[in-house]
Amino acid sequence: MIRIIAFLAVVVLLGAGFSWLADRPGELFIIWQGQRVEMTLMVAAVLVVGLIAIVMFGWWIVRSIWTSPQSISRYFRARKRDRGYQALSTGLIAVGSGDAPLARKMLDRTKGLLRAETEPLVLLLDAQACLIEGRTDEARQKFERMAEDPETRELGLRGLYLEAIRLGAHEAARHYAEKAVEKAPHLPWAAEATLEYRVQAGRFDDAIRLLETQRVLNGMDRKQHDRKKAVLLTGRGLSKFETDPKGAREDAVQALKLDPTLIPAATLAAKAYLRENNLRKAQNVLEAAYKLNPQMELATAYAHAGGGTSLERLRRTEKLEAMRPDAYETLYTVAAAALDARDFIKARAKAEMAARIDPRESIYLLMADIEEAQTGDQGRVRYWLALALRAERDPEWVADGQVSAHWLPISPITGRLDAFEWKKAYAPVAGRLEDGTTATAADAFGALPDVSAPAEDAEEAEIPTPVATVAVVEPVTAPAKPATVTPVEAAVEPVPFFGRPPDDPGVKKQTAETPSNGFKLF
The missing domain is CATH 1.25.40.10 (Tetratricopeptide repeat domain)
Structure with missing residues (x-):
């Protein structure tokens, strides 16, 4: 654009100059060797411009002839360089695709066309070709050679670092990462690796300083x-x-x-x-x-x-319920605190609400504890334990597939910073339905009633009667007297399983008041 503007400016200036001469006519006389040459001023100006153009053109021809050997040499050199870069590009693509024979062929061609001293990528292609051919010792030597050159230092250090990681030589990898950070603190891979190694060594102050440096240099x-x-x-x-x-x-x-x-x-x-x-x-x-x-x-x-006491802990958990009443963790904590305080009605109610939100293993185990403490019915306890085996596991601290009881700043497997997540690590052990889905609380218990309803309504809930598969002969006996139940016992009797009987009712204790409905064949 600038050249076009300059060319137009020159043309305008020339036109303006010739116009100015045309408006001011005059005569020009030249006496040379006794000869008088007479011409107008416009003709003289045109002759001067033409003479200058002829001189410039002649100089261009002479200069082109004089520099033609260098031009020809430069042409062939550029063509050779282009062929070398083409071979280098093909070799790098072959390395990336894992084609070792083609990579070696392109490397040999590149070495014949380009010099490694002037093109560092030749060393990279050579080292990568050695890696895919399995000659790791030669590759490491080439990376070390690259690390000694200021122009390819970072490239060589990264190659040595990756090779050390592949071989499991973490001390060597740490050394190369530290050296790369020292020479080029702006490199993200070197800073990240050095940060993790410093955290592993407990050098948190150095790690924080390096993080601040990265923020300034890389604009994190x-x-x-x-x-x-x-x-x-x-x-x-x-x-x-x-x-x-x-x-x-x-x-x-x-x-x-x-x-x-x-x-x-x-x-x-x-x-x-x-x-x-x-x-x-x-x-x-x-x-x-x-x-x-x-x-x-x-x-x-x-x-x-x-x-504090169990009642004080219960009151504290109720504050959590006021903040997040719909959270599973809140309801579970309140139920556990109520169980410790021997408030079985509240413990059971909150546990049932938590089971509706998320039927996890922990809530069923807590229900088993409530059943054990409140009724002592082993059949119902076994029922809750069986559901716990089928339920999903609770969230845990997980990093790279490794479960930890405590959070750590780095992963114990890979050393990655901030790798731990609070999530469910395992699927249920059992409880898979025929369509592949996981059994839920509704599948296990049926429709769950509202736990806010009073206990009398729960007692009146309809309990399905199982269909008999064997014909039973009813004996002719006198009607037995109904067992007397005191009001206190009726009020204490809980209503577990959300209105359904357990699969394993346990062993019932025989009392003297229990009527005998059996019959004798003889």
């Missing part, structure tokens, strides 16, 4: 940076909780400011506050985290914060 996303820093602060707080509770509390509080949904930071801050006998702040931290993300660890920590 603010949300991603805050999450990683919160994880690092929580890990540092956990590492020094026993020796420095105050420092652990400060790290946990700072982590919660960066990411309020980080559950381990909330539990760590609450434990640190309890160490300082600051129950109110501990409860505030747990309440704020529980409102955002109801989780079993938070509910359990809140229920047991400050100790």
